[in-house]
Amino acid sequence: xxxxxxxxxxxxxxxxxxxxxxxxxxxxxxxxxxxxxxxxxxxxxxxxxxxxxxxxxxxxxxxxxxxxxxxxxxxxxxxxxxxxxxxxxxxxxxxxxxxxxxxxxxxxxxxxxxxxxxxxxxxxxxxxxxxxxxxxxxxxxxxxxxxxxxxxxxxxxxxxxxxxxxxxxxxxxxxxxxxxxxxxxxxxxxxxxxxxxxxxxxxxxxxxxxxxxxxxxxxxxxxxxxxxxxxxxxxxxxxxxxxxxxxxxxxxxxxxxxxxxxxxxxxxxxxxxxxxxxxxx
Numbered sequence: 001x002x003x004x005x006x007x008x009x010x011x012x013x014x015x016x017x018x019x020x021x022x023x024x025x026x027x028x029x030x031x032x033x034x035x036x037x038x039x040x041x042x043x044x045x046x047x048x049x050x051x052x053x054x055x056x057x058x059x060x061x062x063x064x065x066x067x068x069x070x071x072x073x074x075x076x077x078x079x080x081x082x083x084x085x086x087x088x089x090x091x092x093x094x095x096x097x098x099x100x101x102x103x104x105x106x107x108x109x110x111x112x113x114x115x116x117x118x119x120x121x122x123x124x125x126x127x128x129x130x131x132x133x134x135x136x137x138x139x140x141x142x143x144x145x146x147x148x149x150x151x152x153x154x155x156x157x158x159x160x161x162x163x164x165x166x167x168x169x170x171x172x173x174x175x176x177x178x179x180x181x182x183x184x185x186x187x188x189x190x191x192x193x194x195x196x197x198x199x200x201x202x203x204x205x206x207x208x209x210x211x212x213x214x215x216x217x218x219x220x221x222x223x224x225x226x227x228x229x230x231x232x233x234x235x236x237x238x239x240x241x242x243x244x245x246x247x248x249x250x251x252x253x254x255x256x257x258x259x260x261x262x263x264x265x266x267x268x269x270x271x272x273x274x275x276x277x278x279x280x281x
Contacts, residue, residue, distance in 0.1 A: 032083065032091050040080055041073070044095055048072030051099045063110075068103050075102025121162050124148070205263075212262040220255035223248060
């Protein structure tokens with residue numbers, strides 16, 4: 001039988017169009033001898049993606065599918081290098097096995113739990129489910145320990161060893177209903193909390209305002225203090241200063257104008273000292 005080809009070759013030897021866009025993809029399943037390595041890789045990348053997608057479907061969203069695809073492509077390259085036509089006449093099947101194995105190896109390298117602990121965890125889970133079915137309720141610790149053939153103290157040590165460890169990516173919690181990626185910082189942030197940057201700014205502002213109020217003329221300082229800190233109205237302040245309400249209004253306006261100017265100068269000076277551009281620049 002003539003070996004299947006990945007592409008067509010014209011009489012002049014030029015490469016014809018590759019059937020990458022065809023559905024379904026026609027993988028050569030017998031002989032790949034004589035076909036350029038990069039062409040085989042390009043043709044079989046969809047197979048690596050397919051295997052990765054099947055495995056990713058059973059994994060949490062924290063596992064990146066692209067990482068699995070990359071591992072699968074490495075497995076594909078390994079399959080091309082090690083394929084022996086005399087031992088196997090179906091390259092596609094051989095490549096799929098190598099791709100799957102490479103992806104599983106990658107997942108094992110990402111796993112922080114040993115195989116022994118995994119087996120113990122699976123045994124405990126299976127025992128809990130079986131006793132739940134048989135008893136019609138959750139099994140007690142004593143019942144589970146007895147079923148596992150261990151003492152209660154050893155059972156507690158086993159539970160401690162099997163305590164689940166949750167690893168979260170701060171940048172990836174899957175996607176929300178709108179298809180946008182979620183971040184853990186979104187859920188850690190307290191919407192009622194004051195932004196630290198804003199808090200620092202207002203603390204500086206209060207300090208500057210306090211200093212500039214102290215530098216105001218006496219009557220202006222009294223008006224600002226009584227109006228903003230003691231919550232007196234203009235009429236009440238007039239009685240304190242023994243002046244008319246109109247005069248208090250004038251003093252208030254003069255004080256506010258002076259404060260705005262001095263506060264602006266104070267912040268401009270701070271920005272200049274910090275090497276930041278001023279508002280006028």
